[in-house]
Amino acid sequence: MTFFPPAPARRPNPEKALEAFDPTRRAFLAGGLAASAWGLVPACAETPAPPPDGFAPFEAAPSRLALLPPPAEPAAALAYSGAIPGPLLRLKKSEALKLRFSNKLAEPTTLCFAGLRTANAVAGYGGLTGPRLAPGASADIRFAPPDSGFNLYFPHAGTTDAGQQGRGLFGPIVVDEAEKLDVDEDFVVVLSDWSFDGEGRIRDDFSDPALARGAGRRGGRVFAHAGPAPLALKARPGARVRLRLGNAATARLTNVAVDGARTQIVAVDGQPSEPFEPLRNQFPMGPGARFELVFDMPREAGAAVRFALRWEAGVPDIPFVAIACEGDSVAPRSGAARLAPNPALPAEIALEAARSFDIVVAGGGGAPFAVNGATFTDWAPAPLARIARGAPTVFAFANKTAVVQAMRLGGHVARLLHSMDDGWEPYWRDTILIQPGRTLHVAFVADNPGKWPIESAIPEHRAAGVGAWFEVR
Numbered sequence: 001m002t003f004f005p006p007a008p009a010r011r012p013n014p015e016k017a018l019e020a021f022d023p024t025r026r027a028f029l030a031g032g033l034a035a036s037a038w039g040l041v042p043a044c045a046e047t048p049a050p051p052p053d054g055f056a057p058f059e060a061a062p063s064r065l066a067l068l069p070p071p072a073e074p075a076a077a078l079a080y081s082g083a084i085p086g087p088l089l090r091l092k093k094s095e096a097l098k099l100r101f102s103n104k105l106a107e108p109t110t111l112c113f114a115g116l117r118t119a120n121a122v123a124g125y126g127g128l129t130g131p132r133l134a135p136g137a138s139a140d141i142r143f144a145p146p147d148s149g150f151n152l153y154f155p156h157a158g159t160t161d162a163g164q165q166g167r168g169l170f171g172p173i174v175v176d177e178a179e180k181l182d183v184d185e186d187f188v189v190v191l192s193d194w195s196f197d198g199e200g201r202i203r204d205d206f207s208d209p210a211l212a213r214g215a216g217r218r219g220g221r222v223f224a225h226a227g228p229a230p231l232a233l234k235a236r237p238g239a240r241v242r243l244r245l246g247n248a249a250t251a252r253l254t255n256v257a258v259d260g261a262r263t264q265i266v267a268v269d270g271q272p273s274e275p276f277e278p279l280r281n282q283f284p285m286g287p288g289a290r291f292e293l294v295f296d297m298p299r300e301a302g303a304a305v306r307f308a309l310r311w312e313a314g315v316p317d318i319p320f321v322a323i324a325c326e327g328d329s330v331a332p333r334s335g336a337a338r339l340a341p342n343p344a345l346p347a348e349i350a351l352e353a354a355r356s357f358d359i360v361v362a363g364g365g366g367a368p369f370a371v372n373g374a375t376f377t378d379w380a381p382a383p384l385a386r387i388a389r390g391a392p393t394v395f396a397f398a399n400k401t402a403v404v405q406a407m408r409l410g411g412h413v414a415r416l417l418h419s420m421d422d423g424w425e426p427y428w429r430d431t432i433l434i435q436p437g438r439t440l441h442v443a444f445v446a447d448n449p450g451k452w453p454i455e456s457a458i459p460e461h462r463a464a465g466v467g468a469w470f471e472v473r
Helices: 014-020 161-166 459-463
Strands: 056-065 075-080 089-092 097-103 138-143 149-153 171-176 185-194 221-224 231-235 240-247 254-259 264-268 271-276 282-285 290-296 304-310 318-325 355-364 367-371 385-387 391-399 405-409 414-417 424-429 431-434 439-446 450-456 467-472
Touching: 149 240, 149 290, 161 459, 171 185, 171 240, 185 231, 185 318, 221 318, 240 304, 240 318, 254 290, 264 424, 355 405, 385 391, 391 405, 391 431, 431 439, 450 459
Parallel strands: 056 097, 089 171, 185 240, 231 318, 355 391, 385 467
Antiparallel strands: 056 075, 097 138, 149 171, 185 221, 240 290, 254 282, 254 304, 264 271, 264 290, 271 424, 304 318, 355 367, 391 439, 405 431, 405 450, 414 424, 414 439, 450 467
C-alpha cells in the first residue's frame, strides 16, 4: 500500500483522449435486433406474461444455437429467456427493474449487472454481494438504476462463468436518458465469439488451464448480435445514428475500425463522456467494454458506414457491422450530439487527499495468476482494501504477467489518470486494459457502500486466479 503525495486536483485534458485510444497501446424485455438466418433456435415458443405483481419472468436455461448451416445440428447452448443475446432490457432512469429470475441450469448461477452502479445487494456477484442461485431455484430481483446508460448483464457465480457466458448467457440493458439524444437511429449491437468443432458443437475447453493462464479463449466465429458478422443495418442518407457496441466475448481484445463516417465517442462503459474522435478512427474494445458512438450517415445513395474488428498485424480485418444508406435523405443538423454529464459523478476528484492502493497481478503461463500474491479461488475472508465512504481513492494496477489484463472495478467508475501526471481522460471506466509490464492508475470516489470485486473482466482469468475485493463503509 502506498500514498500519493499532495498534488493539485487534475482536470480533464480532452487532447489526451486520442492518445488513450491508440490501438497500439424498445420496450422493456424487447428482443433487440432481429436474428439472422443462422441465429437462435428458441428453447421455448413464447415468453409468459408478467404476473400481477409486475415481476417479469426471466430464466437461464439450456437452448440450441446454429453455428453451421444445415445439415449440421444446432449446438447445445444456454440462453436467457430463450434468446442469445438475452432480451434487451430497456427502461428509464429511476424506473424499477423487476425480474423473477429462475435457474434452469444444472449448476449454480447469478444474474450480474456489473456495469450498473446498483446497490450492493442486487449487483449479482455470487458469494460476495449475495448468494449463488442453486439449480431449480428462483429469486426476485428489483432495483432502480441510478444512472442512464448502456451496459451488459451476464452470470457471475465462480469458476463456471466462462462456460456459462461462452455458451450464450449474456445480454444488453439500456437505461434511457430523461431527455433523448437527437438521433434518427439507435442501434444496439453485442459482440460475441464462438469456438466449435467441424460438426458445429461448442468446444468444451472452458476450463483448459493453458487458455485460462494465457490470453483466454477466443472463438473463431464472430457474431454481431444474434447472428454471424457482419450485421447489415439500414439508415437514411444523412441520418444521425447512435450505435451502442458491447463486447460480451469472454476474452476477445479487438480494435474497432470505422470507415465511411466521422465518428464521435459520446459514452464509455455506460457513462457519458466529453465527445471525442477516436485516434485514426479506431478504438480498442476489451471484454465487457461498452462504447456509444454518434455519426452522420453519408449523403450519397448506396454509401455505407462499416465497422471492422482489427488486432494482430497481418491478420485480415473481420467485417462486423455495415450500415447502408437507403430511403429519403435527412436534413442536415447543426452542431454535434452530446450527452449531459452524469450529475451523480464528481466533477473533480481531490487527488491530494486520495489514498492509494497497489494492485499487482502476477503469474500465468505454467502457474495460476495472483493478485497481491494471493490466487483467487473464492472470495477471501478479508478485503484487499477498506475505504471510508466518500473517500477519494486511487488504485495502481500493475500487470506483471505476459498477457493483457482487463481489470474491472465493481460498483464504481473511475478516471484513468495520465502517466505524465497532467490530468485524466475525459471519460469514466469500470474496466481498463493493462499491457504486460505496465502500471495504470485510476481515481474514483468510493461512494457506493458494500463489498465490491477487483477482478478480471475475462472469466477465464478469474477462474485462474485474478480476483480480490474491497469494502466501502
